[in-house]
Amino acid sequence: MPKPAKTKAESSLISAMQMQPQDANPAGNVHGGVIMKQVDTTAGIVAIRHTGMNVVTASIDRLDFYFPVYVGDLLILSASVNMVGRTSLEVGVRVEAEDPRTGNKRHTASAYLTFVALGPDGKPAQVPGLILETEEEKRRHEEAGQRRKTRLAEKKREAENWGKRDN
Secondary structure, eight states: OOOOOEEGGGTOEEEEEEOOGGGBOTTSBBOHHHHHHHHHHHHHHHHHHHHSSEEEEEEEEEEEEOSOOBTTOEEEEEEEEEEEOSSEEEEEEEEEEEOTTTOOEEEEEEEEEEEEEEOTTSSBOOOOOEEOOSHHHHHHHHHHHHHHHHHHHHHHHHHHHHTTSOO
């Protein structure tokens, strides 16, 4: 039996951590991979909160970096569910860097991740629906649907072309 639908607010998450020297290169710029790991972790928690199940990352459609993050900055990640399918869901993450001495924030990255929910048998399982309450949530849901269509079309093209490639 499927679980009841949830609102965006029921699973959204804001997390923060201060970037340390081990997170960066010798110039003090935080590695993109460190940020990517935090994006995946935060989005995964949101997916677990929404589904109440284990989840696996199926794809990261986009991870765009806009500004660098430095040692000492607070990395602030805001994540929420944009859309749900039958066994998968898209989580959007906004990443900001804050200089804790000044309070100045900058939007440093954004990402869209797709997760698949797993039942007790380890197989994909039905996820709860998403209750859309605001016009912004409806817009984000529509945009997520377009990303899904694009992603599935690309996967289909890749599968068709795979047999044509020389290995």
